Amino acid sequence: MKPVASTSEQILDVAQSLIVAGGYNGFSYADIADAIGIRKASIHHHFPTKAELVSALVDRYRQQTELGLKSLQAQSASPADQLQSYVDFWKACIGNASLPFCVCAMLAGEMPMLPDEVASRVRGHFHHLAEWLTSVLQAGAKQHLFRLDKRPEQEAQMLMASVHGAMLSARAFDDPGLFAAIVEPQIARLRAPVR
Amino acid sequence: MKPVASTSEQILDVAQSLIVAGGYNGFSYADIADAIGIRKASIHHHFPTKAELVSALVDRYRQQTELGLKSLQAQSASPADQLQSYVDFWKACIGNASLPFCVCAMLAGEMPMLPDEVASRVRGHFHHLAEWLTSVLQAGAKQHLFRLDKRPEQEAQMLMASVHGAMLSARAFDDPGLFAAIVEPQIARLRAPVR
DNA sequence: GTTTACCTATCTACTAGTAGGTAGACGTTC
DNA sequence: GAACGTCTACCTACTAGTAGATAGGTAAAC
Structure with a gap:
């Protein structure tokens, strides 16, 4: 039996699924x-302003992400498996429609009109994710699991863009399977054995 | 001297730049x-409802895209050059901030809460773009300009996702150059000479 | 007895959309 | 060529509903 979430957690849960569906506005x-x-007023008790609510939401999301990525590193020593697990996570989310889009990817699209406090947090998540991917690619290259054509930072950016673009396409075409069809070949390319 | 745009065109111009900045809502x-x-009422004279306005906007955008892609085919016979020109177009748009994001990519993110008439048009644009990319890749493969690891439809999807993901990253990191850094290696990979 | 978590009631500003009117352009018809 | 009706493009003024946010109160917990 799952313990009942606190009201503020429930607020963030609902807000998250609404943002994933339609963005900040x-x-x-x-x-x-x-x-x-x-009642509406009760939400203001927990989160005085909308900007604070979404900031708290992004903070929580980033914390969960950090935890998740760390546990990937703990579970599997191999950078190749870590990368695959990361992609599999999103494949599952999109497949069962539980979290069919990254909150921060959604918000990043609206960057120009987000409150500063939210925008900077979203940027922070992107930086963090890019760093994680970079370090995984770097570790994998050192172990000759990956063949990197470019600098690991750049390969990480390419991979991240593929993941976000694949989310968008899966949504645009209303085809969850499209996510894997786009992302899998990208990581397969990295894993290709040295010629 | 550029002729003054009609009011309805001006409305669509402004709406487009606002959507690109912050989406449908x-x-x-x-x-x-x-x-x-x-006045507000005058906009309702031209476009009775918001859904109709955005539908007209997407129709116009798709028409412009179709025209642009056709003129690419007319200008350069080589599929490789066509693909490069397509990417260069977005590179320029993002670089000079004239149209720093694809309208349909923006709207695709909000798909779950768009009016049906808008959503179906956005989906239409994605289909059309995917088909164009597929045909260019196919033609290029036939001329041995491209080496496709996957079926051309799938390579087209991968490329499209890269482009959209790169737009998002350029925006998230507030770094226009990132777009080219992500997309160029992807098309370079396709153009690689046969081993 | 202060804090926490909620409530009712209300506020101002803004949302898309409507009703109805005006002024000029266009084309007929006498 | 003047008078007529019609159409287009815009206007003012308004609606009902919703936005985020506030004031002030209650009741239970610590």
Whole structure:
């Protein structure tokens, strides 16, 4: 039995799924209030402003991500397996529609009109993810698991863009399988044995 | 001297730049009215509802795209050059911030909450672009300009995802140069000479 | 007895959309 | 060529509904 989430966690849960569906301007306090059966004013008690709510949301998301990526490193020593697990995570999310899009990718699209405090946090997530991917690629190259055509930083950026672009395509074509069809060949290319 | 655009064209121009900045829910009739110096009601005269406005916008965008891609085919016989020109177009747009994001990529992110009439048009643009890329890759492969590891449809999807993901990253990192850094190696990979 | 978590009630600003009117351009018809 | 109706493009003024946010109160917990 899963313990009942606190109200503030419920608020963030609902807000997250609404943002994933429609972005920063795609949800309102009323939407959240209706979804969890409290009043709008009660949400303001937990998160005085919308910018603070979404900032807290991105902070939590980044914390979860950090934890998740660390546990990947703990579970599998091989950088190749770590990378595959990362992709598999999103494959599952998109497949079962539980989290069919990255919150930060969604918000990044709206960057020009996000409150500064939110925008900087989103940028922070992108930096963090790029660094993680870079380090995994670097470690894999050292163990001759990966063949990198470019500097690891650049390969990491290419991979990240593929993942986000694949999410978008899966959504645009309404075809969850498209995500794997796009991303898998990209990591397969990296794993190709040295010629 | 450029002829003065009609009011309805001006409305679509402003709406497009606002959508590119903040998506479907990121602009209002009042924003457009203020920008071009007319009243809200006058916009409703040209486009009765917001869904109709954005539908017309996507129709126009797709028409422009179709024209642009056709002229690429007319200008350069080589599929390799066509592909490069396509990427260069976006490189320039992102570089000078004139159109730093694809309207349809922006809207695709918000797919789950778009009016049906808009969503289907966005999907249409994605299909059309995927088909164009597929045909260019196919033609290039026939002329031995490209080496395709996968079926041309799949390579087209991978390329498209790279382009959209690269747009997102350029925006997230606030680094226009990142677009080329991500996309160029992807097309270089396709152009690699047969081993 | 202060803090926490919620409530009702309300506010101002803004949302898309409507009703109805005006002024000029266009084309007929006498 | 003047008078007529119609059409286009815009306007002012308004609606009902929603946005985020606030004030102030209640009731239970620590």
